[in-house]
Amino acid sequence: xxxxxxxxxxxxxxxxxxxxxxxxxxxxxxxxxxxxxxxxxxxxxxxxxxxxxxxxxxxxxxxxxxxxxxxxxxxxxxxxxxxxxxxxxxxxxxxxxxxxxxxxxxxxxxxxxxxxxxxxxxxxxxxxxxxxxxxxxxxxxxxxxxxxxxxxxxxxxxxxxxxxxxxxxxxxxxxxxxxxxxxxxxxxxxxxxxxxxxxxxxxxxxxxxxxxxxxxxxxxxxxxxxxxxxxxxxxxxxxxxxxxxxxxxxxxxxxxxxxxxxxxxxxxxxxxxxxxxxxxxxxxxxxxxxxxxxxxxxxxxxxxxxxxxxxxxxxxxxxxxxxxxxxxxxxxxxxxxxxxxxxxxxxxxxxxxxxxxxxxxxxxxxxxxxxxxxxxxxxxxxxxxxxxxxxxxxxxxxxxxxxxxxxxxxxxxxxxxxxxxxxxxxxxxxxxxxxxxxxxxxxxxxxxxxxxxxxxxxxxxxxxxxxxxxxxxxxxxxxxxxxxxxxxxxxxxxxxxxxxxxxxxxxxxxxxxxxxxxxxxxxxxxxxxxxxxxxxxxxxxxxxxxxxxxxxxxxxxxxxxxxxxxxxxxxxxxxxxxxxxxxxxxxxxxxxxxxxxxxxxxxxxxxxxxxxxxxxxxxxxxxxxxxxxxxxxxxxxxxxxxxxxxxxxxxxxxxxxxxxxxxxxxxxxxxxxxxxxxxxxxxxxxxxxxxxxxxxxxxxxxxxxxxxxxxxxxxxxxxxxxxxxxxxxxxxxxxxxxxxxxxxxxxxxxxxxxxxxxxxxxxxxxxxxxxxxxxxxxxxxxxxxxxxxxxxxxxxxxxxxxxxxxxxxxx
Amino acid sequence: xxxxxxxxxxxxxxxxxxxxxxxxxxxxxxxxxxxxxxxxxxxxxxxxxxxxxxxxxxxxxxxxxxxxxxxxxxxxxxxxxxxxxxxxxxxxxxxxxxxxxxxxxxxxxxxxxxxxxxxxxxxxxxxxxxxxxxxxxxxxxxxxxxxxxxxx
Numbered sequence: 001x002x003x004x005x006x007x008x009x010x011x012x013x014x015x016x017x018x019x020x021x022x023x024x025x026x027x028x029x030x031x032x033x034x035x036x037x038x039x040x041x042x043x044x045x046x047x048x049x050x051x052x053x054x055x056x057x058x059x060x061x062x063x064x065x066x067x068x069x070x071x072x073x074x075x076x077x078x079x080x081x082x083x084x085x086x087x088x089x090x091x092x093x094x095x096x097x098x099x100x101x102x103x104x105x106x107x108x109x110x111x112x113x114x115x116x117x118x119x120x121x122x123x124x125x126x127x128x129x130x131x132x133x134x135x136x137x138x139x140x141x142x143x144x145x146x147x148x149x150x151x152x153x154x155x156x157x158x159x160x161x162x163x164x165x166x167x168x169x170x171x172x173x174x175x176x177x178x179x180x181x182x183x184x185x186x187x188x189x190x191x192x193x194x195x196x197x198x199x200x201x202x203x204x205x206x207x208x209x210x211x212x213x214x215x216x217x218x219x220x221x222x223x224x225x226x227x228x229x230x231x232x233x234x235x236x237x238x239x240x241x242x243x244x245x246x247x248x249x250x251x252x253x254x255x256x257x258x259x260x261x262x263x264x265x266x267x268x269x270x271x272x273x274x275x276x277x278x279x280x281x282x283x284x285x286x287x288x289x290x291x292x293x294x295x296x297x298x299x300x301x302x303x304x305x306x307x308x309x310x311x312x313x314x315x316x317x318x319x320x321x322x323x324x325x326x327x328x329x330x331x332x333x334x335x336x337x338x339x340x341x342x343x344x345x346x347x348x349x350x351x352x353x354x355x356x357x358x359x360x361x362x363x364x365x366x367x368x369x370x371x372x373x374x375x376x377x378x379x380x381x382x383x384x385x386x387x388x389x390x391x392x393x394x395x396x397x398x399x400x401x402x403x404x405x406x407x408x409x410x411x412x413x414x415x416x417x418x419x420x421x422x423x424x425x426x427x428x429x430x431x432x433x434x435x436x437x438x439x440x441x442x443x444x445x446x447x448x449x450x451x452x453x454x455x456x457x458x459x460x461x462x463x464x465x466x467x468x469x470x471x472x473x474x475x476x477x478x479x480x481x482x483x484x485x486x487x488x489x490x491x492x493x494x495x496x497x498x499x500x501x502x503x504x505x506x507x508x509x510x511x512x513x514x515x516x517x518x519x520x521x522x523x524x525x526x527x528x529x530x531x532x533x534x535x536x537x538x539x540x541x542x543x544x545x546x547x548x549x550x551x552x553x554x555x556x557x558x559x560x561x562x563x564x565x566x567x568x569x570x571x572x573x574x575x576x577x578x579x580x581x582x583x584x585x586x587x588x589x590x591x592x593x594x595x596x597x598x599x600x601x602x603x604x605x606x607x608x609x610x611x612x613x614x615x616x617x618x619x620x621x622x623x624x625x626x627x628x629x630x631x632x633x634x635x636x637x638x639x640x641x642x643x644x645x646x647x648x649x650x651x652x653x654x655x656x657x658x659x660x661x662x663x664x665x666x667x668x669x670x671x672x673x674x675x676x677x678x679x680x681x682x683x684x685x686x687x688x689x690x691x692x693x694x695x696x697x698x699x700x701x702x703x704x705x706x707x708x709x710x711x712x713x714x715x716x717x718x719x720x721x722x723x724x725x726x727x728x729x730x731x732x733x734x735x736x737x738x739x740x741x742x743x744x745x746x747x748x749x750x751x752x753x754x755x756x757x758x759x760x761x762x763x764x765x766x767x768x769x770x771x772x773x774x775x776x777x778x779x780x781x782x783x784x785x786x787x788x789x790x791x792x793x794x795x796x797x798x799x800x801x802x803x804x805x806x807x808x809x810x811x
Numbered sequence: 812x813x814x815x816x817x818x819x820x821x822x823x824x825x826x827x828x829x830x831x832x833x834x835x836x837x838x839x840x841x842x843x844x845x846x847x848x849x850x851x852x853x854x855x856x857x858x859x860x861x862x863x864x865x866x867x868x869x870x871x872x873x874x875x876x877x878x879x880x881x882x883x884x885x886x887x888x889x890x891x892x893x894x895x896x897x898x899x900x901x902x903x904x905x906x907x908x909x910x911x912x913x914x915x916x917x918x919x920x921x922x923x924x925x926x927x928x929x930x931x932x933x934x935x936x937x938x939x940x941x942x943x944x945x946x947x948x949x950x951x952x953x954x955x956x957x958x959x960x961x962x963x
Binding site (some may be wrong): 136137156 | 815816818819870871873874909910911
């Protein structure tokens with residue numbers, strides 16, 4: 001056996017040559033195997049046979065490859081740095097010999113096969129070759145056979161079918177209504193008969209030869225918790241988000257969970273801080289072995305909204321914002337530039353192109369021309385009677401406004417002017433030239449005359465150029481549809497903030513209310529940096545809120561009172577969110593930002609979690625997540641029995657080097673030597689010295705908390721019945737102090753009954769760190785709302801606190 | 812999932828390099844970005860030049876296709892003549908990509924394209940037209956660019 005493998009490895013380098021030929025959809029027998037199957041033989045053969053015998057062998061059959069997978073992952077990480085040792089397990093050539101071996105082995109019978117397997121496992125280390133899936137390069141646990149007789153591991157097949165929703169063969173793209181999941185590494189598709197199948201999944205189009213494969217597959221499709229040591233499966237995304245937040249105190253990236261095509265347990269868990277980094281910069285983590293190549297979710301510069309990827313951002317920009325077709329045609333190479341809306345684009349048209357000033361055309365929109373000649377032609381054709389007097393007057397007025405008003409997104413003007421600057425009347429309606437001079441035309445008469453002359457001279461050339469430009473640009477453009485990268489939107493955000501439909505977050509002079517120091521709070525003279533920071537947060541929240549409320553004083557005070565009612569537990573978090581919805585007339589994304597900021601400033605852990613939870617529930621109910629096609633609710637009770645297997649499965653599909661240890665290490669690494677200069681505060685303050693904005697947990701450690709205003713329910717309210725059983729199972733395992741943080745919530749708003757009686761025993765806040773007592777006296781429970789009104793007035797600060805303070809004073 | 816497959820392909824290519832190509836990682840920690848130096852194939856107007864290519868493997872590789880771009884300016888109908896230098900390869904299109912396609916095949920294909928441009932599949936229409944209608948001129952231009960930008 002061992003010698004057979006020794007020959008396998010080097011031979012496998014031929015594989016690539018065969019790859020090209022694998023494009024051939026013809027089912028081929030021998031070729032087929034040579035191409036896709038790795039060192040056939042002992043280990044796998046043995047394992048699968050073991051599996052088929054069922055019962056006690058299963059564990060073994062499942063366990064083995066996983067051990068290998070783990071071993072391999074360590075190899076993989078070693079491989080990352082050249083010089084590179086020969087890769088283990090290239091699924092490739094040499095399988096012919098392997099097959100012979102297997103045939104021989106068949107003769108010897110199963111026992112021999114298994115013995116050889118054991119010998120193999122005992123004697124050899126990571127060079128041991130199990131067969132490796134051609135697609136994912138991981139050891140094959142179960143085989144998937146398509147009608148074209150191409151094989152992959154069952155995980156890849158499932159990935160394609162369940163997540164990518166394609167039934168195409170990974171090798172030849174042949175569509176297959178059904179594939180077979182089997183442990184038989186050799187049997188051809190057509191040799192299976194209906195009786196061979198224990199289970200059939202019509203939805204996914206999978207026939208299972210073994211019940212075990214079926215259950216293994218179902219395990220993968222559950223809403224498994226991504227935590228590697230956790231075997232909880234939830235009923236759906238909301239429950240999983242809740243589980244992750246309460247049990248592991250982590251979050252998952254919303255964009256990833258909605259868009260990323262990975263199994264649920266392959267998602268990543270983040271702290272808030274990590275999540276921010278993930279969104280902004282991606283998981284790029286220099287020096288770490290767990291690079292994913294992900295560079296962050298791009299953001300729309302107008303809406304400040306992030307999208308999963310460039311493609312999604314592109315779609316958004318195409319739908320929500322405007323592009324100048326003339327500029328694009330002229331210079332397809334240049335970066336994509338968008339205008340926030342048609343008004344903004346129209347300004348650009350007026351300024352840089354030749355917009356027909358006729359009211360009818362203005363209403364139609366996009367009646368704009370690249371050259372004066374084209375415009376004139378249009379006017380002759382469409383408005384034979386010439387422009388009305390009104391239109392002419394309009395045109396003149398427009399000129400004035402465009403001359404005086406220059407927005408940054410029109411910066412490229414100069415460059416363009418150079419390119420075709422042949423002295424044509426820039427962005428000026430030709431008709432206005434005939435009018436008497438006005439202040440709108442800052443040109444002397446001789447200049448005007450010269451321009452007019454040039455315009456006539458260039459008239460012919462202009463059309464010719466236009467035509468040519470069209471030809472080249474359209475091809476080239478089509479080839480680069482997703483040219484959008486992070487800088488896709490080049491228009492600066494100032495532009496967005498002038499538009500009232502977007503909240504101007506940086507608007508400095510808002511919120512007169514926050515400047516009034518209410519009597520309720522006597523500002524304590526000696527405030528800790530934590531508090532100062534917290535006050536900044538308060539004012540930030542108020543700023544945002546008042547902007548979103550368009551500075552409507554009654555609404556702002558309404559908002560204020562709602563928040564304080566929540567603080568005093570007169571209303572529940574979900575009620576609060578309900579009132580927010582009636583109060584604010586903004587998108588849920590914007591409201592979400594506000595709520596998250598608001599939650600951040602609650603000192604009371606329970607309050608904060610409550611609010612976030614209620615918000616997430618609301619979203620979970622009101623926004624949809626992609627659903628997994630797998631088994632649904634009800635199967636979660638299987639978590640108990642399947643737990644072990646789940647963990648194995650998880651590790652088998654886990655990305656090569658994402659062991660808990662390496663992850664830990666690499667994140668650690670990142671925080672020590674933070675590669676991103678823009679975030680120095682975070683790494684510097686890791687220790688918890690009062691970093692508030694980004695780290696709610698740390699912020700909460702600033703004072704020893706008085707008893708939480710709401711008591712936790714002592715028993716799960718009936719309304720919370722939706723929370724699944726496996727979660728309930730998981731609770732007892734938690735340390736007692738953590739429990740109070742997991743506030744019970746109903747998935748439907750309004751059904752939760754809060755115990756108004758104090759349930760005594762208020763928990764020790766697990767986050768209350770050693771510096772907890774430092775400012776306890778200065779921060780009563782009433783602080784959050786009260787401080788919202790406070791105007792900080794402190795003298796000296798240090799470090800980055802100082803900067804923040806300065807920023808605030810600006811406002 | 813991507814990691815293993817990429818590591819595997821990378822080590823295969825290190826062990827058995829493609830003729831006239833040298834592959835390296837600009838950042839050793841990031842397996843998703845490859846740098847490839849291709850010698851202009853013999854008999855093509857690019858002969859004598861060395862072209863730097865950049866291969867970017869998406870997070871979802873091999874289920875999503877990689878992208879290939881020329882960092883060295885090249886006069887070629889299938890390579891965009893801008894700072895992106897995007898290369899048009901049929902097999903890299905999302906709807907034609909097969910998870911079983913390997914990077915090696917992609918690179919071989921790119922090299923083949925240097926030897927024989929496909930003007931019907933062009934991204935640079937002007938160059939394609941010239942290639943079809945006035946090959947002499949095309950060769951002259953391509954050689955000039957090679958000399959100017961892709962000097963060894």
